[in-house]
Amino acid sequence: MTDYLVAPNLFVLCEDLVGWILKVLSDGILGIAPVGSPVEPLRGLGYALVADSVVTFLAWVVAVLVMFVWAALINLLTMMWVERKFYSRMQDRYGIMISIWSLPVWPFTWWTKRRGKPTHRGLGYLQNLVDGVKLIQKENITPALADSAMFHTAPVLVVSSTVVIFAAMPFSDGFVVANMPLSLLFILAAFSLAPLGVLIAGWSANNKYTLIGGMRAAAMMMAYEIPLLLAVVAVLIYSGTLNVIDIVNAQAGPLATFGPISIPKWNVLSIPQFVGFVVFTVAMIAELERIPFDIPEAEAELVEGWLTEYTGMRYGIIYGFKWLRALAGSALIVVLYLGGWLGPVWTLNVSIGGNALGIPILPQEVWFLLKIYIVFVVLVWVSWSVPRFRIDQVLNVGWKRLIPLSLLAILVAALFAAFGPMLGGIR
Amino acid sequence: MAVDWELTAFLILAVLEIGGSIMVVVSRKLVHAVFWLAMTLVTIGGVYLLLRAEFVFLIQILVYAGAVPVLFLFGIMLTRRKIMEEVTPGEVAREVAPEEPKEGNP
Numbered sequence: 001m002t003d004y005l006v007a008p009n010l011f012v013l014c015e016d017l018v019g020w021i022l023k024v025l026s027d028g029i030l031g032i033a034p035v036g037s038p039v040e041p042l043r044g045l046g047y048a049l050v051a052d053s054v055v056t057f058l059a060w061v062v063a064v065l066v067m068f069v070w071a072a073l074i075n076l077l078t079m080m081w082v083e084r085k086f087y088s089r090m091q092d093r094y095g096i097m098i099s100i101w102s103l104p105v106w107p108f109t110w111w112t113k114r115r116g117k118p119t120h121r122g123l124g125y126l127q128n129l130v131d132g133v134k135l136i137q138k139e140n141i142t143p144a145l146a147d148s149a150m151f152h153t154a155p156v157l158v159v160s161s162t163v164v165i166f167a168a169m170p171f172s173d174g175f176v177v178a179n180m181p182l183s184l185l186f187i188l189a190a191f192s193l194a195p196l197g198v199l200i201a202g203w204s205a206n207n208k209y210t211l212i213g214g215m216r217a218a219a220m221m222m223a224y225e226i227p228l229l230l231a232v233v234a235v236l237i238y239s240g241t242l243n244v245i246d247i248v249n250a251q252a253g254p255l256a257t258f259g260p261i262s263i264p265k266w267n268v269l270s271i272p273q274f275v276g277f278v279v280f281t282v283a284m285i286a287e288l289e290r291i292p293f294d295i296p297e298a299e300a301e302l303v304e305g306w307l308t309e310y311t312g313m314r315y316g317i318i319y320g321f322k323w324l325r326a327l328a329g330s331a332l333i334v335v336l337y338l339g340g341w342l343g344p345v346w347t348l349n350v351s352i353g354g355n356a357l358g359i360p361i362l363p364q365e366v367w368f369l370l371k372i373y374i375v376f377v378v379l380v381w382v383s384w385s386v387p388r389f390r391i392d393q394v395l396n397v398g399w400k401r402l403i404p405l406s407l408l409a410i411l412v413a414a415l416f417a418a419f420g421p422m423l424g425g426i427r
Numbered sequence: 428m429a430v431d432w433e434l435t436a437f438l439i440l441a442v443l444e445i446g447g448s449i450m451v452v453v454s455r456k457l458v459h460a461v462f463w464l465a466m467t468l469v470t471i472g473g474v475y476l477l478l479r480a481e482f483v484f485l486i487q488i489l490v491y492a493g494a495v496p497v498l499f500l501f502g503i504m505l506t507r508r509k510i511m512e513e514v515t516p517g518e519v520a521r522e523v524a525p526e527e528p529k530e531g532n533p
Contacts, residue, residue, distance in 0.1 A: 150462065182481055189488040196465055199496045203458050218496040225493055 009174035010066065015059040019050075022058070026050045064167070067177045071166045072324055075369075079323040079376060080128045086377060087384040096124035128320075135316035143205055143309050150204035155310070155318045157197030162321050164190045165328045170245055172341045172364035183244045184236075187332065188229065191287065194325070195221040198296070198306055201318070205309035213305025216391055217289070217296035223398030224286040224293075230406035231276040231283070234413040235267055235336050248340030266339040271426075272412035277337040279406045281379075284329045286398070288322065291383035295391050330375040334368065338375070343367035437477055444470040457502045465495045 029046035033039045048054065081096070088095025099122020142148055168183040168190075170176035180186060195218055202214015236242065239250040254262035255269055267273040286293035297305035307319060334340060341364035362370075389397070420426050447467035454460045472487035 147456075147458075150458070153462075180481070182485055185482070185485040185489070189485045189492070192489055193492045195496050196492055196499075199499055200458070200462060203499075218499065222493065222497055229489075 010176060011059060011063050012174075014062040014066065015055065018059045018062055019055050022049045022055060063177050067166050068163065070171075071169075071327065072163065075327050076320065076324050077125070077128050079327055079373075080320065081125050082373065082377065083323070083380050084127070085124060086380050090381075090384050096127035097122055098127045098130055099123050099125060102126070132313075132316055132320075135313045138312040140312040140314055141309075143207065145206045146309065147204040147206065150200050151309075154197045154201035154204060155314050157200065158194050158318050159321050161190050161193035161197065162324050162328070168244070169328060169331055170248075170335075171331075171368055173245060175365055176245070179245060180243070182242045184232070184242045184247065187244070187328070188232065191325075191328070192225055195225075201310070202306035205306075207309050209302045209304075209308045210306045213296045213302050213308070217306055219391070220286060220293065220296060220394055220398070223395050224283040224402070227279050227398065227402035227406040228283040228287065230403065230410060231280040232336065234272055234276040234406070234409040237410070237413045237417050238267060238270070238273065244335055244340075248335055248342060251339045252342055264339055264342065266337065266342075268337040270416070272409045272416060273337060275405055275412070276409040277333075279402050279409065280336065281333055282397075283402060284333060285379060285382065286394070288326050288329050288379075290326075290379060292386050292389055293394055295388060295394055298388055326376060326379070327372065330372045330379065331368075333375050334371040338371050340371075341365065341368035433477060437474065440470045440473045440477070444474070458499065461495060461499045461502060464498070465492065468492075468495070 026046045026049040029042055029049070033042040033046070035043070085095045101122050142151060165187050167177050168180060168186045170179070170183075198217040198221070199214045202210045202212075202217065205211075235247065239247045241247060241250070251264070251266050253265045255265040256263045263269065268277045289296055296302075297307055302308070307315060310318060343364070344361045416423075416426060444467055447463045447470065450463040451460050451467060454463060468491040469488060472484045472491075475481075475484040475487060
């Protein structure tokens, strides 16, 4: 029961909740349909509701829904808001300001008038919802000579491959839908499915801009997927497992202790993994098509590249899902190099089952989100400070710099893993 | 009433796989062929999953989903097929009939 309180397991919680609700429903049905009454066949339904298979299935559905709402609705909107607000401030302007006080209905109008506030004077969190509502109202146009089936398939490929990432992406020890032994490989495989959708989108719209954008996206994502995976290999040499949760737990423990402060044993603090961290971050910025590498959708020359011909909510979905990919990418950086959800732990002197009971100062999910948003803000900061590369510069950096660097990281990591104990525990 | 779900899954995957591989050969457009090829390779991955080889399944998706766009690129670049439907003035005229020029001021 104690570890239950420290790290609630999403599936166990959902199973308890669903089981409890179904039990109440089943008892109600059995109560209104006693034996011998004309509605007695309902008792079969009452017994079926509490069957193990039904409860387990519904618990999976609820767990997936919880993760989807959490990742795709709450964090997607928050990340868009953070980015828009942050780059507006960098450009010395206020940015989006529509909030709930902008609604033209009674309590809000009354409040704003009484305080003498102008209408648009909020934090701006509702702006992205407003944009979504606007995009839903717009017409979906399919270009006359486009390949209609492929044109409609491409957003599905991009979006579904992004959502699938969150089936395996943990937000803490317990907040995960499916804890598979190969979950890191699963996440990377889902990540690598999107370029196919991008290329199909670029080709099928039958537009020169989209075709060039799709070609550039394919060339760039191919060039940057290789250093991404090679940098992950260097991490795997240290952690020895492909499970994300085990990779994070391998980074627990102090690297060095100075008085009361102990430096954590995060991967980024070891020599070869730091090289891998730099390579992985740069490659991840390219995979997310953020600004120094956003040549596939350079709006000044390609008018949004492979997105040009999409309209209405179809455009909104594939444009907005870039932030979901940004969430997954930042989470991967944090998991692999920055210690995941591990934070300062307040260790009690009570021992339970032979282990000292450690209570995180903040919940693990809060630490994880804090790190994700810090990484994301750094990515946004880089994006809006630097100009865009040309496509040949992008490919040169990818093939000639990042791949040798990631191979070097693998080599040094392997050497340190083999001979580290002889060299005085060097990492 | 006992349904063999693995057999059902295998049958669905096999039908998709065979249909996809036939479509690779049959389809006239190069890019459609590449798309069907991707579907064939991913469904083969699904068969690996049914054989309890999760690692091979994930590597199959990782490698082939990465390799197929490259094939796609080379297919577009190195063949002489037309890659875009060109809009000629005649085609536009057939779709939207132009108005007759009127004489004098309207």
